Amino acid sequence: MKTTLSTNTDHTKSWFIVDAAEETLGRVAVKIANVLRGRHKPTYTPSADTGDFVVVINAEKIKLSGKKNTNKTYMFYSGWMGGESYVNLNDMRQKKPAFIIEHAVKGMLPRNRLGRQMIKKLKVYAGSEHPHEAQQPKPLV
Numbered sequence: 001m002k003t004t005l006s007t008n009t010d011h012t013k014s015w016f017i018v019d020a021a022e023e024t025l026g027r028v029a030v031k032i033a034n035v036l037r038g039r040h041k042p043t044y045t046p047s048a049d050t051g052d053f054v055v056v057i058n059a060e061k062i063k064l065s066g067k068k069n070t071n072k073t074y075m076f077y078s079g080w081m082g083g084e085s086y087v088n089l090n091d092m093r094q095k096k097p098a099f100i101i102e103h104a105v106k107g108m109l110p111r112n113r114l115g116r117q118m119i120k121k122l123k124v125y126a127g128s129e130h131p132h133e134a135q136q137p138k139p140l141v
Helices: 025-037 089-095 097-106 113-119
Strands: 015-019 053-057 073-077 084-088 122-124
Touching: 015 025, 025 053, 025 097, 025 113, 073 089, 084 089, 089 097, 097 113, 097 122
Parallel strands: 015 053, 053 122
Antiparallel strands: 073 084
């Protein structure tokens, strides 16, 4: 019996929707990363993009445990001397709530061309509205 390896063209990409309201950040990010990679399918191949699209709504209502709302910080660096800046999670939730989920999921994907291709299939929206109704996304369980 031969082992078959999938390629990028062997399957059709479906769409899933995730409601992040009152969900824990890490647990939701793991589910999303597995769907983006294609690990939920029997045709999963590590070297091919066999994953599906994921739409996340209500990103501003994501839940974290402990004191992470005040203590967790994101560091940004401009490339210049003294160009570090830090933003805590509460401020990031006010300014760019979609970044919180994108950053968590991106850390769970491979750090190569394939990972950069997979993260493009993630669509995160702060509110409950999204422009992907035409794709008829199914709820992710």
